[in-house]
Amino acid sequence: MLLRGHLSYATILLISYVLFGCASERDRRKGEINHSPAKNADSAIKGMRNATKADNGRSDAATRTKEVKKAESKGRRSDVGCVSLGGICQTDRFICQGRYLRDKCSGPATRLCCVPDGAWSVLCAGHYNNRVRGCDLHGCGAFNSRGNRDLQRAVDLVCSDYGTVNAPFSGSLAGPVSQKDAAGFQHDGVKLINDVHCVKIFNIRPFRYIGAVAQGDPLGYVLPLQERFSGITSHLKLRMCDGTDPSPFI
Template identity: 75%
Template structure:
């Protein structure tokens, strides 16, 4: 009887040991099975990171190509720069004067010429002095209620007039004032400036002239306007104010 109980206990103990070994084996197997999945996730994660890195590289290349393409645009502003100006949008302030058709690109890009004084026009004067007000009016631009589109420079009757800049003579010009009096003169142009000089008797009306070369002489005004300050008249061909250049 005791032997039977002993055998039964031994059998139960053996079964318990076998079951324990089987359970431990299953756990180890589960770990082994799960490990590749973790590695797979890691591999997937790495692959995704690599994919992101690969996706970033083409975009960087595309940006570089775009910048290179934008930088390859060429401008031709030599018409402005050879005159000493700079091309810029016309919304910017120009201390001198804007010239048209000298810059490439949109029409809003204009050539800004710096303020550069012309040479003295009237012989015997050290500067170009604007006529002040007298009994017949004033010589500043837009005086007389905006009707005066010229600038009057003080100059004695019959005084010699010199070219304020080098250029070419472009024929005779004339202008009538509000009273009907006619002023005659000549047009002087170059790549930068175009000006009409009135109330002078030109020596000639065509041909090239150099800076300071005699153009003619001032006509007297006293017999028509007693007490007026003797002067010549300057008018820009486009109607703008010539004051920055004199």
Template identity: 65%
Template sequence: MMMKMPLRVHLIAALLICYVLLICALEHEEGKGEELQSPEKDVGNSIKVRRNDTTANDGKPKAITPRKKVKKTGSKKASVGSRSDISCTKLGGICQPSRYICQGRYLKDKCSGAKTRQCCMPVGAWNILCAGHHNNRVRACDVHGCGAFNSRRGNGLHKAVDLVCDDYGIVNTPFSGSLAGPVSRKDPAGNQYDGVKLLNDVHCVKIFNIRPYRYIGPVSQGEALGYLLPLQDRFSGITSHLELQMCDSTDPSPFI
């Protein structure tokens, strides 16, 4: 019995020691857990503080930045004055809708109203050039060629119209305008032809084989412009004529 008592005491003491060690270990683990949880609490508190700050700032009136005023500049349409039919009638034309047939050709921007109204320049709108003749007769073919526009001339085409006139006969102004100086040209054979340039705001022509009374200044339609130079001394058998050429080499036939 005496031997069993010390064993029991030792066993109880060992159990007590184990119990104490277990309690110490548990307390140590709880201390670590509190240290780990404390930063999270601080973070949560800081988040709450920031939220409170933002809510506090939301309550304050925000500063409004003034907007720059942009001036609206409306495009002002320039008032365009109505055109007059005088620009057409003074040239001998008639203002009419372009869908109508024109015995000649139409000129744009010469009539009032809609753009479809154009100036019809009839055939023969120009004055008769050669005095003593009833019309502007185009030179027919002879031994030296033909006088119609685009007729064959050597290796090229005749970009003018030859009108039959009498030697030294008076040549009249076909339309009102201004004389713009002397002109001359040479054919492939080297023959020179002299004349004068006549123009206005619509037409521009060169008239060859004539001697004008003057080379500069205004002239009126039908006014004596000069006289025809003879061609028989240089071209035997040729029909006496003047040469009428548009400055842009187009056909003057619709106007004569």
């Protein structure tokens, strides 16, 4: 009887231990199930945030790269306009052994295109060079020389009456031009332009007023001045469109 009592008590303890272990295991698993969705959600949110940050970083970097490339591209296009003319872009505080052109370079307004001097061909047929008219009874032909009332903003080149005038450089004719001097005399002519130069040629009768011309092509003939100004040196008049001195080119 005593042995049976001991066996029954041990059996009860064993069963109780097993049942208590099973209940603990169920509680632990239930806790894991209850907490897993929250952990998974937190992980998903963190992953989304990291992905968003990465995408934003890539997007910002791509935007900056595009802006830099766009700026560089603009700079190259602007400078190429100067380089194609044989010039160099530099700030206007440097001396240019030629003339400065605007709107040919990138950067600030003080960065200009320095184009070296290029000699023009002889304008007046039958002459070996472009000879500037000296002084006579009616004035002088140099740039900034004193006229009847004001300074001359042009250069007079000696030419024979009715002599042929040739294009000093290749370009395009851009229509008729005219101006009156201090004495009220009207000078007629034509405008010749290209990417570097723009010049008005007066005291000539053009063969035409528009169209492309090559260097040396005949533009017209010199109008006689002796009939109106006795003793004057026959000449044509060169005036740069911007009012600068054309002497370095002739």
